[in-house]
Amino acid sequence: MNEHMPLTLADWHAAYRGGASPADLLGALARRLADGPREAWIHRATADEVGTQAAALEARLAATAADPAGRAALWQALPLFGVPFAVKDNIDVAGAPTTAACPAFSHVAGRHAVPVQRLLDAGAVWMGKTNLDQFATGLVGARSPYGRPASTFDASRVSGGSSSGSAVVAARGDVAFSLGTDTAGSGRVPAGFNNIVGLKPTPGRVSTTGVVPACRSLDCVSVFALTVEDAAAVLAVMEGPDADDAYSRFEPGPARLPARLRIGVPMTPVLDATHAAAWPPAVAQAQRQGHEIVPIDFAPLHAVAQLLYGGPWVAERHAAVQALLEQSPEALDPTVRTVVEQAVGMTATDAFRGQYTLRAAQQGAAALWQQVDVLMVPTAPGHPTFAQVDADPIGANSRLGTYTNFVNLLGWCALALPAGFTEGGLPFGVTFIAPGNADAALAHFGAGWQAALALPLGATDVPYPGAPAQRGGWPAAEPTMPIAVVGAHLSGMPLNGQLTERSATLRAATTTAPHYKLYALPNTTPPKPGLQRVAEGGAAIAVEVWNVPLKHVGSFLALIPAPLGLGSLELADGTQVHGFICEGHALAAATDVTAFGGWRAYIADMKARSAPR
Structure with a gap:
């Protein structure tokens, strides 16, 4: 449908910077959408609604026409200038009806939902x-x-649902991105069924003020886009605290995941015949990217998933529609009514028992992150037909939540990504799941995954363009300090846990510039090295550079005993980072082990020499 329209954020930015008129481009898009398929839309913005938004952008452009600095500031202030987007119809847009797909519930919103307001403030056009x-x-x-x-x-x-229309319009290229919501997987399953990216933030990262609740304590506003970079740029605009949202919890986490991940996968994957053959190549792709695959037992996670519809959380859905259900039960879809009415027989005691079960499960699930860095799962076990859903509405739906229902209950973030196609030509997607607040790091990883596969964008047949030359905004991450380690803090060595327990992540394994000597210090437990820069006779020494959150740098440094300390190291590429150095007086009785090229090689040699023969 969008053969001549920009697709990605980079495309739209390039069009406007090249002189395209917002009124012309957006007006043409509005006309094409008005003449296009209707099933994905409940309400399409009128020509006047689109024209009003475009006119405001035209005025901003005109005000900077003769001012290059002002024009540059405009692009900076409005990172989504003129970018069209769609909104799932359980999210308020001021002046437009919100139906939540129930005509009896329909009402005209008096104000924008907070995420929508932030997108409009950044220049986006609904x-x-x-x-x-x-x-x-x-x-x-x-x-x-x-x-x-x-x-x-x-x-x-x-x-895929519940964000069905949002996924479809993003996959077709009708809009550059769309908003969904995700409680049980609604921002991930539709992405998998349409070959697009589905970004589900950590619960609380994006405000849900102005969103019709499903399960208010779990709901997330999600993003569908053709590329990870675009989804991340949208999240960067929407995220942040909201004093009016009691469930708002904005806590930026790590900027990057470790360079070599331990990826947990289901020990016994649940897959339908349509998807079974597509899963092994996806796992192999992760291995080709240098990651370690760790099969794990998903039974505890599946048990958590059962709480969402088999436990008292269904009462949250009842709380959202109780008045309508009591007054006009026929207004609800029969299957939806069947699901929601399960709550009627539940008690406050059931609710507390459910909370106790979940809290125990959360503690157990947190220990999982000591074994793996991320989880990788099929986004859905299979892709049902309408006939299969009609024959078993609840059973077919329940199966689709196999790898999604537990994520929000555990407070984690997730990213659904295209992973290829089945033998029958259906899109196959995988979802990577990370601890809460790791949104920025997970997006960085996802961008690398998408670039490596380079699949066509959505259903457009447009080739993957590669990462944009000028990347947009990125979700916030906590600040870190790169620290180079040379000895017992290396990966797999005795003191590496002092880094990982502080949420430090491996940035690079490299070497110093060829100006250093390495010494084995006497009488240290565990054995520790000393590194010294020399004027001549030095060598390149193997080191690892770790990103340590600034808030933990002090406690980490407190663990470093004399004569070691933190100084500046020159790396092989000429850059300077903080790293371990040794006071010169302590090296007089030390053993020069420079010839080994690194501490790991020296320790391996020492163990080999001491092994029984």
């Missing part, structure tokens, strides 16, 4: 409200009186 499983209750995208969006790759198969 183009309409998208279809969804009613009240965001479902993972199929087929529980709506406004139509049943299909996968953009197979009209006989579901689009």
